[in-house]
């Protein structure tokens with residue numbers, strides 16, 4: 001019996017299978033105000049019709065200056081809520097659950113205006129040098145994440161994910177390569193974790209449902225964070241109320257990596273075993289057989305599918321066909337599903 005198509009309950013949310021749509025920026029808010037457009041409604045609802053159990057919205061900015069581009073989705077204002085609510089409604093109507101990735105780009109922001117980061121170090125020579133955040137700005141940003149979470153709850157999301165990966169703001173605090181602060185937000189691991197901890201604590205004051213964190217489990221740099229550091233951080237996140245660690249890697253500093261099928265799965269596997277917390281595996285997982293191996297061998301609890309779901313909104317059906325696993329179609333598609 002397929003484990004990929006078995007249900008999983010996380011803090012009261014029962015997913016019908018283990019397939020998650022990985023968060024992927026669409027850069028499609030053409031009015032540049034962070035408001036979801038027709039594109040988002042079609043894009044996310046199609047993957048839900050394709051029987052993906054959990055639809056994770058792209059990195060959604062908790063402040064306007066926290067955007068990667070001016071066409072990112074936003075959640076910094078109450079005006080965003082009704083438009084996001086249309087997305088959750090469309091996803092729910094197809095029998096899937098809806099999640100949103102709450103994000104701040106930090107020193108990778110791509111909009112006009114000042115750029116903020118834990119320390120005044122540019123990502124590379126082509127990028128602007130950010131300004132070091134004051135304690136007050138740190139506190140305001142923690143609050144922006146909580147406010148974003150409050151709006152996400154109002155919009156009907158079943159699950160929230162904090163984006164702490166890929167060299168964006170939270171990752172910049174976690175990494176010793178981008179955080180050279182001398183105050184309580186920099187120094188050893190515990191102090192570099194403090195910013196994320198305060199964000200988790202803030203969200204946990206208003207949200208008792210499923211809460212995930214996406215991490216970059218390796219900086220791919222001799223002086224950077226390694227999987228051992230993230231086993232440690234994952235234990236802290238578990239204590240602080242995180243339900244699942246979504247294990248990506250890299251991008252806090254430029255580094256040459258050669259991805260291969262399933263190359264990040266060992267991170268999910270190690271954290272799951274050593275930190276005793278549920279994990280998501282992501283990265284070049286493209287076939288049902290590959291995903292089934294990951295879930296049935298207990299290497300992760302969920303698989304996050306990115307580009308393969310851009311190519312094939314019915315990826316779950318394709319995987320089920322490969323695995324000869326039964327998969328309920330949307331009622332309207334019954335005559336064309338098998």
Ligand SMILES: Cc1cc2nc3c(=O)[nH]c(=O)nc-3n(C[C@H](O)[C@H](O)[C@H](O)COP(=O)(O)O)c2cc1C
Pocket residue numbers: 022023024025026058059101163165166214248282283284285304305306307308
């Ligand atoms: C177009 C595109 C946009 C992405 N945007 C995000 C994002 O918003 N947040 C995030 O954490 N990762 C983002 N990613 C990374 C994906 O979520 C995923 O981790 C990566 O593509 C590897 O998985 P895959 O091989 O299944 O595509 C993006 C990837 C792509 C291709």
